[in-house]
Amino acid sequence: MNIRHHIFAVAAAAMLTTGAYAADIKVGVIGPFTGGSSSMGVSMRDGVRLATQEINAAGGINGNKIVLVERDDEAKNERGVQISQELINNEKVVAALGYINTGVALASQRFFQDAKIPVINNVATGTLITGQFPNAPENYIVRTSAADRIQAPMIAKEAVEKRGLKKVAILADSTNYGQLGREDMEKALKTYGVTPVATEKFNIGDVDMTSQLLKAKNAGADVILTYAIGPELAQIANGMAKLGWKKPIIGSWTLSMASFIDTSGKNGNGATMPETFIQQPATTPKRKAFVDAYLKEFKPKNGVIASPVSAAQGYDSVYILAAAIKQAGGTEGPKILGALENLNAPINGVVMTYNKPFSKTNHEAIDTKDVVMGVVENGRVEFLNAEDATKGAKK
Numbered sequence: 155m156n157i158r159h160h161i162f163a164v165a166a167a168a169m170l171t172t173g174a175y176a177a178d179i180k181v182g183v184i185g186p187f188t189g190g191s192s193s194m195g196v197s198m199r200d201g202v203r204l205a206t207q208e209i210n211a212a213g214g215i216n217g218n219k220i221v222l223v224e225r226d227d228e229a230k231n232e233r234g235v236q237i238s239q240e241l242i243n244n245e246k247v248v249a250a251l252g253y254i255n256t257g258v259a260l261a262s263q264r265f266f267q268d269a270k271i272p273v274i275n276n277v278a279t280g281t282l283i284t285g286q287f288p289n290a291p292e293n294y295i296v297r298t299s300a301a302d303r304i305q306a307p308m309i310a311k312e313a314v315e316k317r318g319l320k321k322v323a324i325l326a327d328s329t330n331y332g333q334l335g336r337e338d339m340e341k342a343l344k345t346y347g348v349t350p351v352a353t354e355k356f357n358i359g360d361v362d363m364t365s366q367l368l369k370a371k372n373a374g375a376d377v378i379l380t381y382a383i384g385p386e387l388a389q390i391a392n393g394m395a396k397l398g399w400k401k402p403i404i405g406s407w408t409l410s411m412a413s414f415i416d417t418s419g420k421n422g423n424g425a426t427m428p429e430t431f432i433q434q435p436a437t438t439p440k441r442k443a444f445v446d447a448y449l450k451e452f453k454p455k456n457g458v459i460a461s462p463v464s465a466a467q468g469y470d471s472v473y474i475l476a477a478a479i480k481q482a483g484g485t486e487g488p489k490i491l492g493a494l495e496n497l498n499a500p501i502n503g504v505v506m507t508y509n510k511p512f513s514k515t516n517h518e519a520i521d522t523k524d525v526v527m528g529v530v531e532n533g534r535v536e537f538l539n540a541e542d543a544t545k546g547a548k549k
Contacts, residue, residue: 178221179214179485181206181475182241184252184262185277186229190358190385193413193460194254198277199224200452201468202251204444207451209472215479220472223247227262229255234262242269248485249274251471254464256280257330267294270487272478272494274298276471277464279305279406280334284517294491296517298471298505299463300525302381305406305428306338307345309379312426312527313404314346319377323352323370325363325390326381335381335406351375360386363393371399380405384413391418391425402426410528410535412460422530429528430505430520431466432535433459437543444469444504458534470503474511474519477501 183202185195206220214220223245227234234253241247242265250266250273253259259278266273267287275283275297284297313319324339326332336353343350351373354366367390370378378394378401380387387409394400402424403409409427418425433445448465449457459465475490477497482489494512501508511519526542528535537543 177218179218179479180221180223180245180247181472182237182245182247182250182252183222183224184227184234184237184241184250184258185254186258187224187226189229190413191229191254191383193384193411194277194408194464195226195229195252197459197461197464198252198254198468200448201465201470202276202472204447204451205469205472209476215476216483220476227253227255227258229258231257231261234258235265238262238265242266242271247271248479248487249475249490251276251468251475253278253283255329255331256283256334259283260286260330263295270294270491272296272475272487272490274471274475276467278331280331281338282334292488292491293517294487296494296512296519298467298474298511298519300407300428300430300520301518302335302338302406304520304522304525306335306342308428308522308525308527309339309404309406310342310346310348313377313379313402314343314348317377317402319402320346320348321351321374321376322348322379323354323373323375323377324350324379324381325354325356325366325370327383327386328355328357331383332381339379339381350379356382356386358383358386361389363389364397366390367393367397367399371397375401377402377404380409382406383408384411384415385417387411387414387425388417388422391421395421407463409530410461410463412455412458415530415533415535420532423532425530426538427528427535428525429463429535430525431463432526432528432537432543433462434534434536435543440502441504456533462535466504470501470505470508473501473503474508 187195225237254277281303326336352370404426409425478493482493527538529538
């Protein structure tokens, strides 16, 4: 009797410590939570946290609680590699969410691929990311952000076709993100028979773009196309203002970062970029509920999410993963991957409603039709075309 009572007491204590959950589902969250890319990383992480709170409050996944194992990769490739190995070997995560920087993703996700653990890239956009392992029998890398092969043609279309600007200069940073994006941009421009009049490179942390801008100006550029992140993009806008040289800036989605908008101020007005999610206005009930919950929980400066795209895609990635684990009925990597490639039920996300977002041959949830153009106006990103406001998500 004493033994039975002891066993009952241990079981009861376990139930008290774990609540109504049968077991924990450990999920890695990887991104830069410090440094120049942190506005993207923190926004993504907080979007992930918000979705996880909601799912756990509703009973978890098949009665199991999601536990996030968060790691700051500092936007450094070598740190990303260390984290990946730690999450796989020590933390025993069943999946990973994140990667902000294309270079970190390309250096790190191979470890998850080898371990047969799915990765949902929810921010990084380098075209190569989901195609890094073309000869593998199974590809464990999927994505919920808009690849650069989607963004670059949209940027080229806006500049050349819609605005008639054919003397383009490309300014891209020296990272994998910047240089792979530049290659995609050059390919997109070729379809219009356009060759850049100037192609300039700069490093992360550079604060003076005078040399690059003067080369573009002297070459007769009538538009600047960019592939970089917020802090350096702000130096481009501010550098143009110092030169008294005002030309349109059209670039990748990172022009929507708070670190660009806040640092460039009025010099950033008019900057245009492809977006999967724009905070203002929150045009559908799902989007409004997300924005309201995010602002209440995390209280970002001036009520503006530092990187709305990162937050929304991070949020949606959790619901996609949860649906896959629920459908798989287990947490083994091959089972989760199989479910991801054939999700039975649609997922009403913030960015869009996902109907079978992945297949065996397509690991990109986002297509051109799911992306809109945004424009910076007075400290916020607005829809460039008002009719795009309700695109993608359920009303």
